[in-house]
Amino acid sequence: MAYKFVDNYRERGARKQLVETIKKKGIADERVLKAIGKVPRHFFFDETFWNQAYKDIAFPIGEGQTISQPYTVAYQTELLHIKKGDKVLEIGTGSGYQACILLELGADVYTIERQEKLYERTIQVLPYMGYKPHFFLGDGSKGIREHAPYDKIIVTAGAPTVPEELLKQLTVGGILVIPVGNAETQKMVTILKTGENDFEKHVLDTFRFVPLVGDKAW
Ligand code: SAM
Numbered sequence: 001m002a003y004k005f006v007d008n009y010r011e012r013g014a015r016k017q018l019v020e021t022i023k024k025k026g027i028a029d030e031r032v033l034k035a036i037g038k039v040p041r042h043f044f045f046d047e048t049f050w051n052q053a054y055k056d057i058a059f060p061i062g063e064g065q066t067i068s069q070p071y072t073v074a075y076q077t078e079l080l081h082i083k084k085g086d087k088v089l090e091i092g093t094g095s096g097y098q099a100c101i102l103l104e105l106g107a108d109v110y111t112i113e114r115q116e117k118l119y120e121r122t123i124q125v126l127p128y129m130g131y132k133p134h135f136f137l138g139d140g141s142k143g144i145r146e147h148a149p150y151d152k153i154i155v156t157a158g159a160p161t162v163p164e165e166l167l168k169q170l171t172v173g174g175i176l177v178i179p180v181g182n183a184e185t186q187k188m189v190t191i192l193k194t195g196e197n198d199f200e201k202h203v204l205d206t207f208r209f210v211p212l213v214g215d216k217a218w
Contacts, residue, residue, distance in 0.1 A: 011050070011053070021056050032101070041070065068156060076154055079188070082106070086108065089147075089150040089152070091140035092155065093118065094122075099126065100129070111135060112139075113137060114137070114139055119135065140155075143168075151170075152170075154177050155176075158180070158210065160218055161180065162176070172193055179209045181206075185206050189202070190204065
């Protein structure tokens with residue numbers, strides 16, 4: 001498959017502007033900002049829509065799904081406190097953009113998507129761009145038990161509740177970041193696993209995600 005991957009001064013300039021925009025909105029972690037400034041988000045768009053790629057908005061990627069808003073990607077990433085070498089499970093690969101940001105931060109990324117067409121696209125596009133997470137096709141609401149435990153788990157779709165199985169698949173000291181709520185809006189929830197059966201939960205800002213669909217979800 002031939003992809004048109006050109007990163008010229010216009011796109012690089014727009015990306016710099018995007019970094020300034022999300023910084024103003026409250027993202028302070030310099031490493032996260034650097035990753036947003038590095039990953040060419042327009043590569044995840046059809047060339048016709050490149051002019052939309054560096055606006056701070058979510059955008060359709062087909063199959064009724066979206067590439068998340070850059071601010072949301074940065075917000076969730078910041079909450080994960082990624083350390084180099086962290087084993088991270090991402091539920092909802094979508095376009096693959098969030099996975100690239102996590103890889104830029106030095107994480108070892110396991111990413112799962114339930115929509116076959118999106119999965120097929122990312123397994124080609126990301127390695128072509130030089131990003132190599134471990135790809136999985138299936139229902140991530142149950143996590144991926146074979147590869148657990150994970151230092152961090154990020155869910156990029158809105159869940160009705162926190163799936164128990166995800167908490168089991170975290171290491172002690174690990175962090176889960178998951179939007180939880182109804183079909184309309186969700187609160188960002190972070191859960192720190194402080195002991196085998198002990199957790200510290202924080203409920204943060206309101207977002208609007210596509211639904212997490214699966215056995216332990218909608
Ligand atoms: N991280 C994505 C990105 O950077 O483009 C955002 C993707 S979108 C907001 C959420 C994705 O979660 C969709 O692609 C959707 O198909 C996927 N999804 C929903 N339920 C899922 C499940 N149970 N397991 C895996 N993926 C799921």
